[in-house]
Amino acid sequence: MDVKAFLDVLVEEIHSVVIATTDENGLPCTRVIDMMMHDDDAVYFLTAKGKAFYKQLMEKPYVSLSGLTTGNGTMDKKSISISGAIRNIGSEKLEEIFEKNPYMATIYPSDESRTALEVFCLYKGQGAYFDLSTKPITRGSFSLGGKTIQNYGYFITEDCTGCGLCVEKCPQNCISVGEPYKINQDNCLHCGNCFSVCPEKAVIKTILN
Numbered sequence: 001m002d003v004k005a006f007l008d009v010l011v012e013e014i015h016s017v018v019i020a021t022t023d024e025n026g027l028p029c030t031r032v033i034d035m036m037m038h039d040d041d042a043v044y045f046l047t048a049k050g051k052a053f054y055k056q057l058m059e060k061p062y063v064s065l066s067g068l069t070t071g072n073g074t075m076d077k078k079s080i081s082i083s084g085a086i087r088n089i090g091s092e093k094l095e096e097i098f099e100k101n102p103y104m105a106t107i108y109p110s111d112e113s114r115t116a117l118e119v120f121c122l123y124k125g126q127g128a129y130f131d132l133s134t135k136p137i138t139r140g141s142f143s144l145g146g147k148t149i150q151n152y153g154y155f156i157t158e159d160c161t162g163c164g165l166c167v168e169k170c171p172q173n174c175i176s177v178g179e180p181y182k183i184n185q186d187n188c189l190h191c192g193n194c195f196s197v198c199p200e201k202a203v204i205k206t207i208l209n
């Protein structure tokens, strides 16, 4: 999946997410906010100037968000999470947002009432995708605004002797036989079973770039 496909899931399928900021005491706080639209690699949302959320965004322009699709139980769901930097773009894109999301007109019916609203752009950050509806699970990551992606993952090094203990312990069957054995990163749960069972310490946990 490319960035656009991930952002389509976020805006079109998930739409309402839980988004975290920090309050005046540096403590985390969350609320539900709609992801109104996206372009190639930025997401847009809005809030009203009177809200604590607005104040927190203006004071510390970073957010962390997670949302999930509705579905028939946990095994039917996909999630997207993004952490990154935001900027206030004022009333830019406000009209476009109201056109694309007609329900907004029931909350803010008049132009007068909409003057309370300002738009924010999540323009740089790192995103993660997790899909429990596939077998094995599917994970993915993406970047916004050219941020280097830092993915933690488990890798099997050349020290692998091919004993196969990791294959037996992998709950998603995502380790394939070879020299060395190989973990399929797209399907790995990051449970750490392979890491703990390997007698050769051939499994390492590292950052992917």
Ligand SMILES: Cc1cc2nc3c(=O)[nH]c(=O)nc-3n(C[C@H](O)[C@H](O)[C@H](O)COP(=O)(O)O)c2cc1C
Residues within 6 Å of the ligand: 016, 029, 030, 031, 032, 033, 034, 035, 045, 046, 047, 048, 051, 052, 053, 054
């Ligand atoms: C489904 C749903 C979607 C929401 N979307 C938004 C939104 O896009 N923008 C907004 O300002 N508030 C939205 N709200 C309301 C906020 O969650 C609520 O005002 C919250 O209290 C604001 O956070 P704060 O109290 O930290 O300022 C939404 C609420 C729900 C239930």
